[in-house]
Amino acid sequence: MxxxxxxxxxxxxxxxxxxxxxxxxxxxxxxxxxxxxxxxxxxxxxxxxxxxxxxxxxxxxxxxxxxxxxxxxxxxxxxxxxxxxxxxxxxxxxxxxxxxxxxxxxxxxxxxxxxxxxxxxxxxxxxxxxxxxxxxxxxxxxxxxxxxxxxxxxxxxxxxxxxxxxxxxxxxxxxxxxxxxxxxxxxxxxxxxxxxxxxxxxxxxxxxxxxxxxxxxxxCGYVAHCPNCRNFNVYEQYVKAKEKCEYCGGKMLIYGPMWISxxxxxxxxxxxxxxxxxxxxxxxxxxxxxxxxESNAPFFFSLPKITKSLHIGSVSREKVVDELASMGFEVSMSHTDKNSIKGNFGIRDVVDAVKKVYASKA
Ligand SMILES: C[S@@+](CC[C@H](N)C(=O)[O-])C[C@H]1O[C@@H](n2cnc3c(N)ncnc32)[C@H](O)[C@@H]1O
Ligand SMILES: [Zn+2]
Incomplete structure (x- = not known):
């Protein structure tokens, strides 16, 4: 060989x-x-x-x-x-x-x-x-x-x-x-x-x-993730991690410790x-x-998970990327998920962009 x-x-x-x-x-x-x-x-x-x-x-x-x-x-x-x-x-x-x-x-x-x-x-x-x-x-x-x-x-x-x-x-x-x-x-x-x-x-x-x-x-720290809306937050200390999702009000689950840099x-x-x-x-x-x-920001959003939580059909990744870019964000992909968007933006920005792309499709 x-x-x-x-x-x-x-x-x-x-x-x-x-x-x-x-x-x-x-x-x-x-x-x-x-x-x-x-x-x-x-x-x-x-x-x-x-x-x-x-x-x-x-x-x-x-x-x-x-x-x-x-x-x-x-x-x-x-x-x-x-x-x-x-x-x-x-x-x-x-x-x-x-x-x-x-x-x-x-x-x-x-x-x-x-x-x-x-x-x-x-x-x-x-x-x-x-x-x-x-x-x-x-x-x-x-x-x-x-x-x-x-x-x-x-x-x-x-x-x-x-x-x-x-x-x-x-x-x-x-x-x-x-x-x-x-x-x-x-x-x-x-x-x-x-x-x-x-x-x-x-x-x-x-x-x-x-x-x-x-x-x-x-x-090293902890990550809170919302299984309802897919929001996440990163914390250096466990005691600071919030259980209530500030976006949807759902209960976040806390994971770690893990490397957060x-x-x-x-x-x-x-x-x-x-x-x-x-x-x-x-x-x-x-x-x-x-x-x-790939962005150095920790973690990312999976588009199928976002559209599912919004109860809407699928959206084109390319269009969501363009939309976020026009909002002034730099958007990359996680190498672990081809249908992801990764960068320095939060759940609100992602939901806004996805809804806009979905509406323009209809
Ligand atoms: C997955 S294989 C390595 C494959 C190799 N690096 C390659 O790229 O083809 C793991 C090897 O580690 C050996 N091994 C298991 N425990 C070990 C230990 N405690 N110390 C040294 N070698 C060990 C096993 O016998 C096995 O041959
Ligand atoms: Zn939530």
Missing amino acids: KEGKAEIEIFDGVFFNPKMRGLRDISVSYAKANYGKENNVLDSTSATGIRGIRYYLEANLMPTFLEINKKAYSNTIHNLKLNKIEANALNKSIQEFASSYDGAFDFIDLDPFGSAAPYIYDLMKVSKGNTRLMVTATDTAVLCGAHSNACFREYFSIPMHNELCHEAGLRILLYFIARNAAQFNFGIEPELSIANMHYMRVFVKLKRGSSEAISSLKK NIKSDEVVEKVIKNYDQDYDKNALKMLELIKE
Whole structure:
């Protein structure tokens, strides 16, 4: 199997998902965009070793591989030989490695089965200021609120189970990382966050210092959402969150804690796009371009949910965007919902624009 500059073989029973190629392309481009001389990377859940091998061949990073499973570990070793790479590969768990290793990595890739939660604390032990964490979670049902108790137990947060659940899931993952980082005197700066298909992936830069840690914790808070009119408000403190919707008078539900500040850096996303090879997956590039245009305002409005709450038929997204633009707003789309509008406007503006567009249709 060829992917990027790597050529790998996949042993029977060892995990490899070709559909994650685009996400690996993005990760390699992110590493290239943030590459410093002689940087190293920990491929902490290596399986076939595809990620570490690609970081080495395409982004010039020196990889170390961890793999708990014996067969997968020998698959990594096999692929290292195939690609003529001499690197450190250990048949060890993240937990065992992190408690004895006394170095730190510039980049860490975590790509576990399911939840990322059990590994974050240990990975902080092999991190330093400016370490870039690239973390995947595939327990999206948990982060998206299908199992609210599981999310509370694992990520210590109440998840959303509505149109905003994917963005909320990313924000819960970031909150969880920020809390663990703070114990090690790190703050976090999210540089890129993606929710797509069955996965969530965040790219986070660690910033050393207790004031950085505190400032990150202050960027975590709560979100009140109205299931009746789809209004939402973001709060730094739980006690300040209002239960009564100021728009429709309905009862708002409160979710969190979660990261309520920016979930990407526009500058970094631009650099990732610049470093994206033309042979890489085209759909993943389209998603990056969508993310680049996405407003940094937290959350968004889903048009079908708005028209449903107004008991009217569907409206054209384009026309609503034009209407809001003529009202002076900058309008973007959430990459998690193609029929959304996202920006610095509130429910009143959205309802006005939607009603106007609907009336002009009639
Ligand atoms: C989803 S696969 C990784 C896929 C790979 N990164 C890719 O892109 O193809 C997760 C791997 O993590 C390994 N693993 C599970 N728990 C681990 C742990 N505690 N420490 C290290 N590796 C672990 C599993 O054996 C499995 O091979
Ligand atoms: Zn309401």
